[in-house]
Amino acid sequence: MLKYFTSRILEAIPVFFIIVTAVFFMVRFVPGGPFDKERAVSEETLAALNSYYGLDEPLVVQYCSFLKNLARGDLGPSFKYAGWSVNEILREKALVSLELGGCALAIALVLGLGVGFAAAAFPSGKIGAALSGISLVGICLPAFVLGPVLILIFCLRLNCFNAMGWSDFPSDIVLPAFTLALFYAAWIARLSRSRAVEEKSRGYVRTAVAKGCGKGRVYFVHILRNAVEPVISYIGPAAAGLLSGSFVVETIFQIPGLGRFFISSALDNDYTMIMGCVMLYSVFIIAFNLLSDFLLAAVNPKIAKEMRK
Amino acid sequence: MNLLDVQNLRIKFSTRRGETEAVKGIDFCIGENESVAIVGESGSGKTVTAMSLTRLLPPPPVCSVSGKILFENSDVAAMDESSLRKIRGRKIAYIFQEPSTSLNPVFTVGYQIAEAVRLHFPETEDVRKVVVDALAEVGIRNPELRYKSYPHELSGGMQQRVMIAMALACKPNLLVADEPTTALDVTIQKQIIDLLKSVRARRGMSLLLITHNFGIISELCERVLVMFRGKIVEQGRCADVLNNPQHPYTKALIGCIPRLGMTKKLEPIDYEKLGAI
Numbered sequence: 001m002l003k004y005f006t007s008r009i010l011e012a013i014p015v016f017f018i019i020v021t022a023v024f025f026m027v028r029f030v031p032g033g034p035f036d037k038e039r040a041v042s043e044e045t046l047a048a049l050n051s052y053y054g055l056d057e058p059l060v061v062q063y064c065s066f067l068k069n070l071a072r073g074d075l076g077p078s079f080k081y082a083g084w085s086v087n088e089i090l091r092e093k094a095l096v097s098l099e100l101g102g103c104a105l106a107i108a109l110v111l112g113l114g115v116g117f118a119a120a121a122f123p124s125g126k127i128g129a130a131l132s133g134i135s136l137v138g139i140c141l142p143a144f145v146l147g148p149v150l151i152l153i154f155c156l157r158l159n160c161f162n163a164m165g166w167s168d169f170p171s172d173i174v175l176p177a178f179t180l181a182l183f184y185a186a187w188i189a190r191l192s193r194s195r196a197v198e199e200k201s202r203g204y205v206r207t208a209v210a211k212g213c214g215k216g217r218v219y220f221v222h223i224l225r226n227a228v229e230p231v232i233s234y235i236g237p238a239a240a241g242l243l244s245g246s247f248v249v250e251t252i253f254q255i256p257g258l259g260r261f262f263i264s265s266a267l268d269n270d271y272t273m274i275m276g277c278v279m280l281y282s283v284f285i286i287a288f289n290l291l292s293d294f295l296l297a298a299v300n301p302k303i304a305k306e307m308r309k
Numbered sequence: 310m311n312l313l314d315v316q317n318l319r320i321k322f323s324t325r326r327g328e329t330e331a332v333k334g335i336d337f338c339i340g341e342n343e344s345v346a347i348v349g350e351s352g353s354g355k356t357v358t359a360m361s362l363t364r365l366l367p368p369p370p371v372c373s374v375s376g377k378i379l380f381e382n383s384d385v386a387a388m389d390e391s392s393l394r395k396i397r398g399r400k401i402a403y404i405f406q407e408p409s410t411s412l413n414p415v416f417t418v419g420y421q422i423a424e425a426v427r428l429h430f431p432e433t434e435d436v437r438k439v440v441v442d443a444l445a446e447v448g449i450r451n452p453e454l455r456y457k458s459y460p461h462e463l464s465g466g467m468q469q470r471v472m473i474a475m476a477l478a479c480k481p482n483l484l485v486a487d488e489p490t491t492a493l494d495v496t497i498q499k500q501i502i503d504l505l506k507s508v509r510a511r512r513g514m515s516l517l518l519i520t521h522n523f524g525i526i527s528e529l530c531e532r533v534l535v536m537f538r539g540k541i542v543e544q545g546r547c548a549d550v551l552n553n554p555q556h557p558y559t560k561a562l563i564g565c566i567p568r569l570g571m572t573k574k575l576e577p578i579d580y581e582k583l584g585a586i
Contacts, residue, residue, distance in 0.1 A: 203405060212395070
């Protein structure tokens, strides 16, 4: 098992470098540069800026110095936010996004598994149909609709939360975390419901009933342990998406998170910031997929056995 | 007094295309320490009959069961859920056809057997020992080690032995074996039959064997019921039915058994001729 995960981590290193290299060259081939403004900058200023940031050197030289700095953990200065290094921005903003994303992930898991497994418990009844319907709505409802609706209801009508802002009150996290979580919760609900319904007709369920297990025991002990598998596979990439921040939710609720930088850095051609965001996201994706595989192995011994081979 | 007395059992299934009656009013009984077989082709209603004995069939409206199923003089068909749970596994235990799907893939076989013991004998101090003994009784070598095995680590024959150990662990009065050897290859079939035979000789318990294999019946059972289209068409002592079948369906069914050194062609069952029955 340890061997399997060591080899998976070793495999991840070249993957990471391929992503980094591809993105490095791709952003530089995009027309325009970080200092193209609507107001024209004079030739001399542009030349000075380019030479200050090392952008006048050949691409290969730039790439080598990027790798050299990366090895030291230095992602370089942001081109857009003068005086800020990418490291500083990532550190400060990522913490906010991690907090928000972590809460959203917890909500998504609790809500999703709860609704999904409750719906599967009554697959043909009205409750099951209602719960499945709700989760379908959850998937279809985009954050830019849900967010303002929640603000309208809970802030303007009921006055329970602040409409926007971050870190003024602990309750500020509630609405954005819920807005972010709903889509994921709905997916988890659908995944867990369909798998649990499928598992209910398996032979081992009949065995459990035949040996005298009560309904609750059959469902919670025998079926659910088998039904969480698709959810675990899903939360790997989902966690990476949630924890790296969301452009829409952070914009609606005015949250100083990382999500906005994913979009703005690309629009601004902020080369170093793009690299920072991409690297953070790929590390998340690789790490969380590994973690979800590890969880899968912990839940299902058959998968663990295949990994040991 | 009979251990099990089934009277006028009818089992109906409602499907989208209407109702089908899988079992059309059958009566039979099983005595203490008696071993009875139900034979018949696929769809004759033998498996649903076995499942109905502890109400393992889907609940109404999908499936409705009527008639009396008297087990130790109390009617299983009319029993509440909690009294039923005390019978399931403890008084009537099952072995199913497919051992590979009948075991939960995510729990060790030891845990799954121990679960049955804990449910019915919560005061047992050393559950592990009971389980290991049960595994040893069904001829599993290294039972201590196998306790921690997962179902996928065992062969089909071993899985079926685990199922038998699980069924026997609570010392049931009636063992219902629903085609216990169908999914296994011939040499393993023989081992499982010998195992059931020796367990019965040692413990003395009743057995209801569901099968379409006449070879097993004569080895294991005293009495046989022949089912055809939801009805019992013939019943009697094994030797009598096998050597001197009365009903045309039984004759046709026995005519399908290949024998070593046989020169005559096997006759398929002529349903046209049986249609009127």
